Structure formats: structure tokens, C-alpha cells
Amino acid sequence: MWNEMITSVINQSNVMKQVPRPCRTRPFSGHMLVEDMLAGHSYRSYSCFRMSSEAILLLKNVLLDKNALRPTRYLSCNEQLCIFLYGISHALSNRVLAEIFQHSGETISRHFNNVLNAILSLKQEYIQLPTADIDVHPKIRENPNICLATDAVGPRPLRSSCRFWRFRRASDRELLELAFRKPWNVKRVMGTPSSAAFWRSPGLDRFAISHRLQRGDSVAGLALKYSVQVVDIKRLNNMMSEHGIYSRERLLIPISINKPEILSNSTCCIELDAHAKREVAVLYLDKDGCPQIPSLKDAATPSTVSATERRGRSRILLESVKRSMNVDDGTAEYYLSVSNGDPRAAIMQLSEDLSWEQQRTGH
Incomplete structure (x- = not known):
């Protein structure tokens, strides 16, 4: 008897599963x-x-x-x-x-x-630029929150973003760079990172000071000079011990949290350091604390500098520009030649060429 009841229930459930049940059954359509x-x-x-x-x-x-x-x-x-x-x-x-x-x-x-x-x-028919014979609507003209600009076609609404960008459309690169450098009042960031994720966290760890190593330098001495921790210098430069300083020409020094004003009104270059194996915005400082990058003119003009030293300085400049541009030796040499040995002009020329190419391809 129980077997018959169970069989009957199973058969009924199978029949109910086979019959589709409507979902939208409300009489008011x-x-x-x-x-x-x-x-x-x-x-x-x-x-x-x-x-x-x-x-x-x-x-x-x-x-x-x-x-x-x-x-x-x-x-x-x-x-x-x-x-x-x-x-x-x-x-x-x-x-x-x-x-x-x-x-x-x-x-x-x-x-x-x-x-x-x-x-x-319908956008082509209903969205049009204002002309001289079309008056501004009273709600727009009398609104104190809207600024009206007057030009050849008469008064018209002016977006607030145009005032900040001098009446031109800001590119994505400019907006990202502005958000990246504004917290630290950096004047300019040159170079293009390998990934757009570089711009997302504008912390002090994204910046570093380039210190060219000299005889007698030590990690502890540099930490004391720049008011940072020894472990922070090792971590930034991917160093297991202090002996790694002897195989390098420079060290990246992290920005001290007590002296972030060193970035104020400065110019940084985005570089991928071969030893540190990370991408940072590098700040070059001379003895007075001003941004400085050597040029080919400085490497070639002095008559008192030997040929070996000139070649060494040229190679250092080439490596620095190559890291900033993230290109090969041939491309870096070409842009240095067309910019007369000025590394900043070379980086700007490369950025302009990349922007032109992206506009041409439509990406």
C-alpha cells in the first residue's frame, strides 16, 4: 500500500514538472x-x-x-x-x-x-551649437550659477570645466596626471607609465628621488641624509643587503613623510628602474634642490672633460631617457637627436607623437 502511494505521488510530481507554468499571469497587462x-x-x-x-x-x-x-x-x-x-x-x-x-x-x-x-x-537635428541669431533662454541667462562667455557668436553658456582647461577639451592623460600630481603640488609629470593603473594611487610611494652614487656613499648615510629608514631604501631598490650598492650607479630614495614639500613645484619623470623592477615618478635634484637632468650639450661642450667621461655621461643620459620613455635605444637616440640633446624636450616630443597617432587611429 505504501509503495502504491509513493508511486502515485512521484507520478503526479513528474506530470506537474512536465506542464509549463506561465510566469506573467497578471490580468492587467x-x-x-x-x-x-x-x-x-x-x-x-x-x-x-x-x-x-x-x-x-x-x-x-x-x-x-x-x-x-x-x-x-x-x-x-x-x-x-x-x-x-x-x-x-x-x-x-x-x-x-x-x-x-x-x-x-x-x-x-x-x-x-x-x-x-x-x-x-535625433541628436543631429535637436542638439546644435548656438548662433548669433538665437538668444539665450531667460532661465539660463538669469541663473547666477551659469557663467556666460561672449565671443563671435554672442553670449552663450560656459561650462566650468572649460575655464579650468582654457577653453579646450582635456584629454584623459591630462585628467589622470592632474589627479596624480595635485595632492603634492607637483608641477609636471613627464613620461607615460606602462599601465594606466599607475595613476590610481597618487601616494608618496609612487615618487622617488634619484641619487647618483659616489665614493663613500652608504645606505645608512643616505637614509640619514634624506630622513628615511634604511629598510625603506632597501625595499624600494629591491636590495637584499647593503652590498648591492656597489653594483649600481644610482639609488632610488623614497620621499620622507616628514618632507613631502620637496615635491612642490617640481618636475618628475616616470621611469622603470631595472634594479628596483618597479615604475616610479623620479625626481632629479642637484645640490640646491632644483630639478636637473644632464643634457648632451653638457656632456660634449666642456673641453676639459675627457672623451671617456663624455661617453659615460651620454650613456647615462640615454639610459635615463630610455627608462622615462620605456623605449629601446634607437628610439631614445632619435628623440634626443631631434631635441638637440634636451631630455625633457625629447619626452614631450614622444608624447605629442603618441597623442597624434592615437587621434589618427581613433583609439
Whole structure:
């Protein structure tokens, strides 16, 4: 008897699984909801769609005239437009819209994108630059929060971002560099990092001082000179012991947390150090604390400098520029030659060439 009951229950459950159960079974469909909203009080339409029913119908007629929107078998143009307006007005998800308008998620997504593309097709006709014969709207002209600029086409609204960027569009590189150097009042950061993630954390650990090693230098002495810890110098330069100082021409010195003002109004070069195996913005200091990078002129003009020393200085300059540009020897030599031996001009020329190439390719 028990076996028969269990068998009967299993058979019934299998039958129920085989019969598909409708999901959207509400008798009040999305089409009926839209028509009731558009035919009702104007406040209902404005609170739900952020537009009056008259404006929605006018927009639908414009899209129909442009052949940008057309009805389908199950969705009218009014319902398609209202799905889009309801979603963007209240920032609703696809599932919520599917429940409200009683359609599948795929149908909601497809028609939402169709209406979006239809509205974007009107940009050439409805979004235009102001001309001299078009007066500024009183709400804009009388608003104290909007600055009006006067030029050849007359007064027009001026975005606040244009004032900061001198009436030109700032590139992504400029915006990233500004956010990176502003906390420390750095004047300029030259060079391009290997990854855009370099700009995301503008901490002091992203900066370092380049110290050219001389006879008698020690890690402890440099730590005392720059007011940093010995372990911080070793960690930054990837040194296991202090003996590693004898195989290098320079050391990267971390910026002391007690002296961040050393970066104020300075110029740094982004370099990938071969020994430290990390990318940092390097600050070059002379005895007076001013940014300094040797040039080919300084390496070649003095008559008292021997040929060996001149070749050594030229090689040091080439290695420094190569690390900043992250290029090979041939490219670094070319940009140094066209810039007359000025490393900063070489880096700027490379940045301009890269920007021109990106604009040309459209990336």
C-alpha cells in the first residue's frame, strides 16, 4: 500500500514538472497600464515617466515620422516609449520592468535598446551649437550659477570645466596626471607609465628621488641624509643587503613623510628602474634642490672633460631617457637627436607623437 502511494505521488510530481507554468499571469497587462496612464491625470504620467502625456505622444509622433520607431506584434510604440522612460526615470532594473509591464526580460531589454537608439538618432537635428541669431533662454541667462562667455557668436553658456582647461577639451592623460600630481603640488609629470593603473594611487610611494652614487656613499648615510629608514631604501631598490650598492650607479630614495614639500613645484619623470623592477615618478635634484637632468650639450661642450667621461655621461643620459620613455635605444637616440640633446624636450616630443597617432587611429 505504501509503495502504491509513493508511486502515485512521484507520478503526479513528474506530470506537474512536465506542464509549463506561465510566469506573467497578471490580468492587467503592460499595454493596459500604459493606456490608462496616458489617458488619466497628467500628474500620474509626470510622476511615472517624468513627462506629460502630451509630450510623450509628441515624442512618439516625431520618432514615427523619422522611421526611428515602429510598433511590433505585441508592443505598441506608446508602450515601448513608456518602458524606456519609466526605466531611466526611476533607475529600475530589467527584472522590475519585466514585472511591471508583464513581458520577458529579453523583450524589455530589446525594446529598451531600440528606443535608446531611436532617441540618439535625433541628436543631429535637436542638439546644435548656438548662433548669433538665437538668444539665450531667460532661465539660463538669469541663473547666477551659469557663467556666460561672449565671443563671435554672442553670449552663450560656459561650462566650468572649460575655464579650468582654457577653453579646450582635456584629454584623459591630462585628467589622470592632474589627479596624480595635485595632492603634492607637483608641477609636471613627464613620461607615460606602462599601465594606466599607475595613476590610481597618487601616494608618496609612487615618487622617488634619484641619487647618483659616489665614493663613500652608504645606505645608512643616505637614509640619514634624506630622513628615511634604511629598510625603506632597501625595499624600494629591491636590495637584499647593503652590498648591492656597489653594483649600481644610482639609488632610488623614497620621499620622507616628514618632507613631502620637496615635491612642490617640481618636475618628475616616470621611469622603470631595472634594479628596483618597479615604475616610479623620479625626481632629479642637484645640490640646491632644483630639478636637473644632464643634457648632451653638457656632456660634449666642456673641453676639459675627457672623451671617456663624455661617453659615460651620454650613456647615462640615454639610459635615463630610455627608462622615462620605456623605449629601446634607437628610439631614445632619435628623440634626443631631434631635441638637440634636451631630455625633457625629447619626452614631450614622444608624447605629442603618441597623442597624434592615437587621434589618427581613433583609439
